Amino acid sequence: MELTINNAQKRVDEWIKTTGVRYFNELTNMAILTEEVGELARIMARTYGEQSFKDSDKNRDLGDEMADVLWVLICLANQTGVDLTEALLKNFEKKNVRDSSRHKNNPKL
8 A cells, every 4th residue: 555645644643632642842842753753763773773672672673663753743843834745746846956966975974
């Protein structure tokens, strides 16, 4: 099944309203997003960086951690009236204008 960003926003909203009861407030969700990004960072540091795994980290699923980040980001978008599809399209446009030759001309790359 293909899932669009718009569909994901609708499905998260439906889940929150039926199973989750209600959204946490925006500030709480921002804190949760930060926590989820931290969990993702820990798995990245242990998988691709120089840190060793702790026993509690060994069975973590990288995709699941990314999905947790996406879930909370979608919650925040829903709560604040942001259409993520529209926002991402605008972001592509911004990057295509602002960064059209920036990376090609970067000697570090």
